[in-house]
Amino acid sequence: MKMGNLCKVMVAATALLCLGITPSLAAPVVGQPAPAFEVVDTKGQLHQLADFAGQTVVLEWTNHDCPFVKKHYSSSNMQNQQRTAKDAHDVVWLTVISSSPGTQGHVSPEQADELTQSREAAPTAVLLDEDGQMGRAYDARVTPHMYIIDASQTLVYMGGIDSIPSARIADISEATQYVMEGLKEMAADQPISESITRPYGCSIKYAD
Amino acid sequence: MGLWVNSVNANPVQRDHIEVELVSRTQAIVPGTTIELGLRILPETHWHTYWQNPGDSGIAPTLTWSLPENASIGEIRWPYPERIEIGHLVNYGYEGEHVLPMTFTPPPALVVGETVAVSVDASWLVCRIECIPGEATLSLSLPVVTSQINQPSQFESLFESAEQRYPELQAQVGQFSTEANQFSVRLPRTGVLTDWTPTSDRIFVTTPNVVDHAKDVFISQGETWVQIAQPLSPYFSGEVNDIALVAVDDVTQTAYTWSLQKTDLITEAAQTAPPAYAMVLLLALGGGLLLNLMPCVFPVLSIKALHVVSTPARQQRPQAIAYTVGVVGSFMFIASVLLALRAGGQAMGWGFQLQSPLIVGVLIYVFFIMGLSLSGFVTIGGQWMGWGQSLTEDHGVRGSFTTGVLATIVASPCTAPFMGVALGAAVLMPWFLGLGVFVMLGLGLALPMLLLAYLPQLGRWLPKPGPWMTTFKELMAFPIYLSTVWLVWVLARQTSASAVAYILTGLVVLAFLCWLHKQPERYRALSGYRHSLVAFGLIAALAMLASAARTPPNEQEQDTVWLNYSPETLQAARDDPTQAVFVNMTADWCVTCLVNEQVALSSDAFKEALKTNQVVYIKGDWTRRDPMITDYLASFDRNGVPLYVFYPKDGGPPRVLPQILTPNLVLEAIGNSQ
Structure with a gap:
């Protein structure tokens, strides 16, 4: 009886210790549930990850003044991918801006809508993540930085937009477009063959 | 000459925030020789361009050459970069004017x-916080001259510093592994590393997208190696080809590079990457905590805990503190x-205390007397050894301190399995960091007592003190007796049957002294002789101990299943391509080892598997000190036993x-040898 109780004390102490040392890692992992988010879009509407359960979601981090973003927008590569994703794969495409106020890429809701219109972009919504909470939850590092979340809200892709890290438009046709390839494989019920790639671009200007 | 100076200075190109130019180290070309060409880059102040591995963002410059027929150009010989922190990312690159040099081999038939x-079509990325990509076509014409009149160009000093x-x-x-989410590199401690160890902020991996550049680099070292580990990038794809490590000596500003080969040598997470110091400390704390449950410690702890809880609250904390001080x-x-001792060059590891028959003998005495005391056979009073008081009636601070010391002594044989990692790391660290690990181990051992004293609600889980405590105490004597038996067995293995006879005689003398101690009230007649008898008995007990310790070891009876370890035996077995090798490093005082041998390494199935798979079984016995085995353990970053290694055919x-072995695990390891 006595020993049992003492054992209980120690087991409890060990458990406490173990709880204490479990590091809280927020970094996303492919194959694990995608990090939750709760961000307002340019229309003032709140979006949460849970709202999109049952749908495939693509996240695109952007900064319209970043030369690498320009590469993919002035060539229409990004807009075409947004349309293909929506039309062929019924994807929710969320463009995220994590630049903090006063830094490159930060825009007002009106400016963001204006950019969508003038560039003929087709995201489902543009999310304004001024405080960088969503960006940090996803460990988004550069623009463009891409993620795919499947219908079960599992992260299935993270990395670059394509396979040639450069700012040259001419390279786009030579490169593997990872998000498009990933969506195709998902449509064919195959696992994504290149699910983690090197993101390249401008570093995201987070709030301190 | 003036003409040539103009010709090498033909084309600086201005772009946003940067000036770039194709330059030559000499003013001209001499037929039959190579020359140095370079991309000269001058970013604006606070702007930078990138190294071959740009770090967490950024892009290295790329060059596409147009050369005369039969001419060739070598790779960029990248000067080592600076570490540039941008927000939460780390980049590798260059601020200020610099040259990226290459060797140009002109066409063979040149005429003066x-x-x-x-x-060359050059493209680059120049960044401050924001980034501007740029590209330009740069050209250069060089005259062909005789060697006598070729002069260094104005860019000589830039080439010189590159x-x-x-x-x-x-x-x-070097060898690298990417297991356990770490990029770990092991370099042999020879050449420049003989008396120099790289520092973590001057280490650069040459391939992008392998390490998480903003994460800390952890460096550890042994006598024969230096290990460098950094967490893998979350975007690491799993493939690495052609990777090298660059390290810069801060004092001489000299840089060195090692090419790296992938290895699977190290399969355990804790070894792949030396655990971060904080993790080692936590492991030590956890290991210390586990020690409390060991059969030799538990009786001491539980009785002490009950006494502490039953004392008035204001006395509990000083006692817990004293106990902790004693343990730590x-x-x-x-x-x-x-x-x-290690610093003095002795090959030693944790558990070394138990490699001495003398200390094992002392422990046997201590355990035996402790057992007698718990059994109620003797109440050790007076000043005779504080632990005796603390186990019985005295709840003083000094008693708690000595209980702490005792707990540590009795705990030392029972090194919990995962303490091996922490202790192995500890002895290889600088001494002050190493001591920190041992302090945490002690704190872990003392933690239950501290918790009881500082969280009184835990005490309520314990049953109320009462007469049952005497029964409990007496019951607790039996694990102590069993521990004594085990130690006697260890001594027997270390020495011989004679030593066992000596030590058992010593125990009988001790028992007699205890009995004597209880007599004076009833048998007055004895009292006159008592003091001389006690003195004589103590001397006899000590003499027995000394004799036991000095007994030479028995010739070990050889089991046909295994060979004794020596580096030569191992090498010979490894050199035979028809045989695989299984190495077991063990010691009789290592509980984990004994359990493993019993559970996994003595079954008929195991012996059968050795035969059918043609595995040579080599066993190293570390029960007594053996520098050859200590070295072998160190070659696997270990500082203690058990260690099991399998070498395929x-x-x-x-x-x-x-x-911790299971029968299946071992059979699988051996069976997979084909």
């Missing part, structure tokens, strides 16, 4: 007076002895098995 023209920053390739090849102090004492890299 000709000009050689080359051009050369100084060019890492010197080392003859030794003893750990530090043992650790200091160990570290000092094909001479492939050895595989380290876990410290």
